[in-house]
Amino acid sequence: MSREFEALVSNIPDIGKQWHGDSLLENARRNLPYCRKSLKDLPPLEGAKARSGIVISAGPSLHRTDALHKIKASGYPGALIAVDGAYVKCLKAGLVPDYVVTLDPHPTRVVRWFGDPNFEENARHDDYFARQDLDVDFRANSIRHNNENIELIDRHAALSKLVICTSSSQTVVERAEQAGFDAYWWNPLVDDPRSPDSVTRQLHGINRLPCMNTGGTVGTAAWVFADAILRIPELAVIGMDLGYPGDTPIHMTQTYYELHDHVESPEELEKLFPRFTFPLNGDHYYTDPTYFWYRKNLLELLEQSSATTVNCSEGGTLFGPKIACLRLSEYLERHAHG
Numbered sequence: 001m002s003r004e005f006e007a008l009v010s011n012i013p014d015i016g017k018q019w020h021g022d023s024l025l026e027n028a029r030r031n032l033p034y035c036r037k038s039l040k041d042l043p044p045l046e047g048a049k050a051r052s053g054i055v056i057s058a059g060p061s062l063h064r065t066d067a068l069h070k071i072k073a074s075g076y077p078g079a080l081i082a083v084d085g086a087y088v089k090c091l092k093a094g095l096v097p098d099y100v101v102t103l104d105p106h107p108t109r110v111v112r113w114f115g116d117p118n119f120e121e122n123a124r125h126d127d128y129f130a131r132q133d134l135d136v137d138f139r140a141n142s143i144r145h146n147n148e149n150i151e152l153i154d155r156h157a158a159l160s161k162l163v164i165c166t167s168s169s170q171t172v173v174e175r176a177e178q179a180g181f182d183a184y185w186w187n188p189l190v191d192d193p194r195s196p197d198s199v200t201r202q203l204h205g206i207n208r209l210p211c212m213n214t215g216g217t218v219g220t221a222a223w224v225f226a227d228a229i230l231r232i233p234e235l236a237v238i239g240m241d242l243g244y245p246g247d248t249p250i251h252m253t254q255t256y257y258e259l260h261d262h263v264e265s266p267e268e269l270e271k272l273f274p275r276f277t278f279p280l281n282g283d284h285y286y287t288d289p290t291y292f293w294y295r296k297n298l299l300e301l302l303e304q305s306s307a308t309t310v311n312c313s314e315g316g317t318l319f320g321p322k323i324a325c326l327r328l329s330e331y332l333e334r335h336a337h338g
Contacts, residue, residue, distance in 0.1 A: 004262065004272065008289040009296070023105050024190065024199060028166040028206045031173055035166065035185040038209045039229050042161065042184055048077035048338030049098065053232040054312075054331075056097065057219035058085035059241030061315045067238045067328055068093035074332040081226045082160075083218045084113040086239060088149050091156055099230075100181075101163045101222040102172060103188065103214055111171040114179060115150030118171070119143065157181045163225055165214075166207060187211040188221075215297035223298065227307050235309045236331045237323075241316035242295045243276065246284030255288050276317040280325040287317050299323070 044050070054071065062068065071080075072094045082090050082097035084104075090097050104110045108122040116122055120143060157179035164176065164183050176183055187203040189211045195201070200211055212229070214221035219240055226232050250256055250273055263269045273286045287295065295317055302309060302322040311318050312328040319325050 004268065008259075008262065008272065009293050023107075024167045024188070025202055025206070027105055027169060028187070028203050030170060031166050031168065031185075032207055034173055034177065034183070035207055035209060037182075037184050039163070039184055039186045039212070039225075040210060042229070045079060045230055045232070048335075049079040050232065051078065051338060052234045052335045053079035053081055053226050053230065053236075055219070055222045055226050055235060055237045055240070056080060056082040056086045056090060057222065057237060057239035057241075057313075058083055058089070059219075059239040059313065059316060060245070061241050061313045062086060062089065062239030065238075065314050065328065067312075068095055070328055070332065071095060074336065076332055076335060077338040078335055079226070079230065079232060081222050081230075083222050084110060085218070087113055087160075088115075088152065091152050096156055096159045099161050099163050099222075099225070101218055101225055102168055103165045103218040103221050105167040105169055107169045108171060110169060111175050112146070114172065114175045115153045116146055116171070117150065117175065117178075119146040122171075153179050163222075165221075166203060166209060185209050189213045213301065215294060215301060217294045220294060220298045220301065223309070224301060227301075227305050227309070231307075233307050234335075235307055236312040236326070236328070237309065237318070238312050238328060240311060240313050240318050241285070242291045242298075243285045243287035243317035245315070246275070246286060248286075250286075253288055255290055259288065278315050278317075278325070279319055280314060280327070283315055285315065285317050291317070 068090055080095060080097040081099045081101065084100060084102040087097065087100050102110060123142065162176055162181035162183040164185055166185055166187050187200065187209050190199040192198055193200040193204065204211060212221065213224050223237060226235055244253055259272050260269060273288055274292065275284060275286045277284055298318065299320045310324050310326040310331060312326055312331050314327060
């Protein structure tokens with residue numbers, strides 16, 4: 001790794017804290033009246049759901065491998081823990097997750113995953129999804145699809161437990177209440193709570209809710225939840241790419257324009273996108289400083305876990321000593337009878 005790359009990675013926690021620190025505290029104060037239950041109030045898992053689980057993230061491999069339909073067809077009996085961005089996809093595939101995890105404090109984007117009552121207004125002022133949404137049909141018929149998503153979620157929300165962070169925006173909280181989710185609240189572990197000026201300490205002081213490590217992303221938060229809170233002994237992760245397929249042009253990555261400003265030549269820019277070969281199939285992927293930081297965090301958390309975790313995404317950059325790569329079909333066969 002180049003010195004510039006390492007410097008960017010090391011600065012990510014401070015950048016995130018600067019961007020979100022005030023909004024985390026503001027949202028936590030505003031959400032206090034809604035915090036009727038916390039992670040401590042979750043009923044224990046029983047039977048097959050207590051023995052294995054699948055954490056469903058929302059990376060491109062989720063669609064490319066048709067993972068959700070494979071799970072549905074297998075009759076998998078274990079626990080399903082979905083991130084917010086994968087929730088509607090699960091419902092459309094006939095799967096109702098046991099848990100849905102949401103984290104990001106963005107005021108208008110995250111509510112899209114739950115069906116946005118103000119979709120047209122929010123989309124008019126933000127082209128984030130229009131630029132990079134993988135669902136081409138949604139881009140072409142976004143208003144119709146959003147209305148269908150609202151109806152779909154309204155029918156199913158009460159069947160999943162919403163694991164909702166106190167950082168969540170007003171739009172997400174109001175939509176979750178409207179849809180009828182059974183919500184369980186928690187604080188993000190933003191920094192060292194022993195520090196006098198710790199944001200985590202301030203969050204806990206607002207609501208006294210339990211804190212959970214997120215690794216900086218909702219996918220890692222969902223895995224931490226499954227491992228540390230649900231204590232499921234064997235877990236698979238899918239859609240956990242933490243990078244881009246090797247043939248993706250770097251100008252289409254999320255942080256390209258920000259990184260472009262840090263360097264003086266195309267050669268220096270290329271060094272900010274380290275390459276990986278996925279061990280299961282030899283496919284090539286690359287990452288950027290942000291995804292590399294997410295990957296580093298998750299690998300460190302895996303080292304502390306007593307659970308067995310396998311990556312069934314069948315692609316991406318997530319592999320290491322504590323996480324083997326396995327085809328999803330093999331994991332499903334292993335747990336076919338619970």
